[in-house]
Amino acid sequence: MGDTVNETFPAEWNVSSPELLAETPTSRITKVRLPDGTPAIVKALTPIGLKDELPGVHYLDWHDGSGAIRVLAIKDNLLLLEYAGRRTLLDHLNEFGDEAATAIAVEVLRKLLDTPHDDRAFATDLIPIRRQFASLFAKAKSDHSNGIDSLFVEAARIADELMNKPMNVQPLHGDVHHENILFGDRGWLIIDPKGLLGDPMYDAANMFYNPLDRQDLRASETRVATMARTFSRAFDRDIRTILGYAMAHAALSASWHTEDQNFEEAERSLAVARAVRSVLTSLV
Structure with missing residues (x-):
C-alpha cells in the first residue's frame, strides 16, 4: 500500500x-x-x-x-x-510454477509481436540493440586483446552474428521479466519498457535470465532447454537464435556487473550464460 x-x-x-x-x-x-x-x-x-x-x-x-x-x-x-494491476508474473510463478508463468509470458510477447504496423514509422530515439550491447562488445574486445578467450568473447561473437541478420525488426521492450508483467482489468500487460529496436527474440531471451533471485531456475540447463523449445514453437523461430540471444544477454549483464565491480553478481550472470551455452552446444 x-x-x-x-x-x-x-x-x-x-x-x-x-x-x-x-x-x-x-x-x-x-x-x-x-x-x-x-x-x-x-x-x-x-x-x-x-x-x-x-x-x-x-x-x-x-x-x-x-x-x-x-x-x-x-x-x-x-x-x-x-494502471496494470498488483499481481505480477512472479506471484503467478510462485503459486503455479515456472512453466505456467512462461506460458503467460508467451501470450504477452505474442500480443506485442502482433501489434499492427500500419506502416507507422518507429520513433527516432529508440535504442538500436547493438548500442545496448556496447558493454559486452567492449569487454570482449579487452579480453581478446589480452589473449583471453573468455565467455564474453564467445557471447559477443554470437551477438554480432545475430545482429547482422535480424528478423522482423521492431520496437523492443528491452527488459521483459516477471515483475514487469502484471495482471489487471485488461489481463496481463507489460510495463516499464526501455525502448530498443531490433529482433524481438531479444525480448524473449531476457526471460531466461529471470527471476533474478531464482538462480536454481536461471542456471538450470533443463529449464533453459524447456523454455527455448517453448519460445521456438510459439514464435516459429530457430531455437539457436533464441538461445544465442539468451546467452548474449546473460553475458551482457555480467559485463555491466563487471563494470560496476560487482563480481559476485557478474559470476551469477555468467552461470546463466554457461547453462545456455551448454544447451546451445548440445544442438550442434
Missing part, C-alpha cells in the same frame, strides 16, 4: 487520491484515481528519467495498448499511465 501524499498534477487530468508507490533515480511513481474512480499511475520523470525513459514512452505509444499499458497523457515531465 502506498503512502498518501500531497501532489499537484495538471488540472485537466482531474486525478485524485495520490499514493506514493516508489521513488527511483529516474522517476517518482504515484498511484491516483481518474474521475471515474479507475486507478492510474503518474510517473514524474527526473532529469535522468527524461533522458533515459522517453524511448520507452514511445514504445508504449507504438503498441497502443496491445500487450502493454497505455500512455493516457503527457505533460512536461509527467506521464499519466494505465
Whole structure:
C-alpha cells in the first residue's frame, strides 16, 4: 500500500487520491484515481528519467495498448499511465510454477509481436540493440586483446552474428521479466519498457535470465532447454537464435556487473550464460 501524499498534477487530468508507490533515480511513481474512480499511475520523470525513459514512452505509444499499458497523457515531465494491476508474473510463478508463468509470458510477447504496423514509422530515439550491447562488445574486445578467450568473447561473437541478420525488426521492450508483467482489468500487460529496436527474440531471451533471485531456475540447463523449445514453437523461430540471444544477454549483464565491480553478481550472470551455452552446444 502506498503512502498518501500531497501532489499537484495538471488540472485537466482531474486525478485524485495520490499514493506514493516508489521513488527511483529516474522517476517518482504515484498511484491516483481518474474521475471515474479507475486507478492510474503518474510517473514524474527526473532529469535522468527524461533522458533515459522517453524511448520507452514511445514504445508504449507504438503498441497502443496491445500487450502493454497505455500512455493516457503527457505533460512536461509527467506521464499519466494505465494502471496494470498488483499481481505480477512472479506471484503467478510462485503459486503455479515456472512453466505456467512462461506460458503467460508467451501470450504477452505474442500480443506485442502482433501489434499492427500500419506502416507507422518507429520513433527516432529508440535504442538500436547493438548500442545496448556496447558493454559486452567492449569487454570482449579487452579480453581478446589480452589473449583471453573468455565467455564474453564467445557471447559477443554470437551477438554480432545475430545482429547482422535480424528478423522482423521492431520496437523492443528491452527488459521483459516477471515483475514487469502484471495482471489487471485488461489481463496481463507489460510495463516499464526501455525502448530498443531490433529482433524481438531479444525480448524473449531476457526471460531466461529471470527471476533474478531464482538462480536454481536461471542456471538450470533443463529449464533453459524447456523454455527455448517453448519460445521456438510459439514464435516459429530457430531455437539457436533464441538461445544465442539468451546467452548474449546473460553475458551482457555480467559485463555491466563487471563494470560496476560487482563480481559476485557478474559470476551469477555468467552461470546463466554457461547453462545456455551448454544447451546451445548440445544442438550442434
